[in-house]
Amino acid sequence: MKELSLNILDIAENSVKAKAPLTQILLDETETVLTISIVDNGCGMTEDVVKRVTDPFYTTRTTRKVGLGIPFFKMEAEMTGGSFSIESKSESEFPNDHGTMIKATFHKDHIDFIPLGDVISTITTLIQGHPDSDFLFRHVFPGGEASLDTRELRNELGGVSLAEYEVIKWIDEYLKEQYTSN
Amino acid sequence: MKSLAELQAIKDKMKDKVVLREGSAQKRVVVGMATCGIAAGARPVLNAFVEGVNKEGLSGEVAVTQTGCIGICQYEPVVEIFEPGKDKVTYVKMTAEKADRVIKEHLKGGKVVTEYTIAAFAK
Numbered sequence: 660m661k662e663l664s665l666n667i668l669d670i671a672e673n674s675v676k677a678k679a680p681l682t683q684i685l686l687d688e689t690e691t692v693l694t695i696s697i698v699d700n701g702c703g704m705t706e707d708v709v710k711r712v713t714d715p716f717y718t719t720r721t722t723r724k725v726g727l728g729i730p731f732f733k734m735e736a737e738m739t740g741g742s743f744s745i746e747s748k749s750e751s752e753f754p755n756d757h758g759t760m761i762k763a764t765f766h767k768d769h770i771d772f773i774p775l776g777d778v779i780s781t782i783t784t785l786i787q788g789h790p791d792s793d794f795l796f797r798h799v800f801p802g803g804e805a806s807l808d809t810r811e812l813r814n815e816l817g818g819v820s821l822a823e824y825e826v827i828k829w830i831d832e833y834l835k836e837q838y839t840s841n
Numbered sequence: 842m843k844s845l846a847e848l849q850a851i852k853d854k855m856k857d858k859v860v861l862r863e864g865s866a867q868k869r870v871v872v873g874m875a876t877c878g879i880a881a882g883a884r885p886v887l888n889a890f891v892e893g894v895n896k897e898g899l900s901g902e903v904a905v906t907q908t909g910c911i912g913i914c915q916y917e918p919v920v921e922i923f924e925p926g927k928d929k930v931t932y933v934k935m936t937a938e939k940a941d942r943v944i945k946e947h948l949k950g951g952k953v954v955t956e957y958t959i960a961a962f963a964k
């Protein structure tokens with residue numbers, strides 16, 4: 660991937676596919692380290708699936724045999740001398756407390772560090788494509804932070820879809836403003 | 842500063858539009874957003890459709906949506922267009938620039954941009 664924000668989009672799409680009512684995208688950034696966590700309360704995976712999910716020859720999808728999203732993300736973190744972890748609880752084993760947490764740490768000053776890129780575009784793309792799912796985004800960076808919670812927006816909007824152009828535009832500007840005002 | 846209260850205004854504005862929208866036949870633009878699509882550049886293509894459809898005043902008749910893997914990864918980014926009563930059109934190796942042309946010529950003008958379709962690439 661050209662930008663880590665594209666990996667975030669890809670990983671978060673898995674959360675939506677796992678029917679997660681809420682997907683949290685949490686970025687914690689210092690001058691030298693970027694930690695990306697994607698936490699969902701979707702159907703989760705069994706231990707067996709989690710073990711094999713970082714292996715590029717594992718996928719549950721039927722159209723193509725290779726799932727590459729998670730292995731890519733892991734490799735990109737490890738290339739910078741960073742780390743990767745995945746924890747999951749499947750709905751069948753944990754009916755009241757299931758979901759998945761993927762966490763990757765990147766060393767920003769490493770030559771193989773891929774820039775974060777346009778994370779705002781990743782957030783608006785997720786919301787546009789999945790207006791009935793909720794997303795919590797928080798990016799803490801040196802000197803400030805930006806955040807968005809679709810549950811709060813939903814309250815204001817009543818029945819209006821989050822995918823409406825005006826709403827997506829508003830979210831885009833709302834987030835941009837938080838980055839520039841910090 | 843932008844505030845959540847501004848969403849109230851959007852909500853009030855949308856109320857009238859929703860009524861207007863219900864009867865109209867929907868064309869559908871579907872962008873593949875699996876790993877293969879995202880890596881190949883599907884995100885800017887999706888954004889170009891969202892922006893362009895609105896700019897051309899087509900939001901009442903065209904819905905822009907996302908899907909997973911369409912199964913032809915070597916042709917990503919892939920965009921499918923569904924219109925009532927017509928065959929599906931599959932555009933491949935899409936870019937934001939190509940999206941602009943598809944919006945103007947196909948969605949607005951009713952003429953398929955043949956050179957971007959899978960049929961033209963698979964030759």
Ligand SMILES: Nc1ncnc2c1ncn2[C@@H]1O[C@H](COP(=O)(O)OP(=O)(O)OP(=O)(O)O)[C@@H](O)[C@H]1O
Binds near residue numbers: 674703718726876910
């Ligand atoms: N958050 C999640 N919750 C539940 N299952 C997940 C989650 N993330 C991944 N999986 C499972 O792991 C599999 C592998 O995911 P991965 O992103 O590597 O590939 P994929 O989504 O199958 O295909 P693609 O490469 O097209 O994205 C998924 O198909 C899914 O079954």
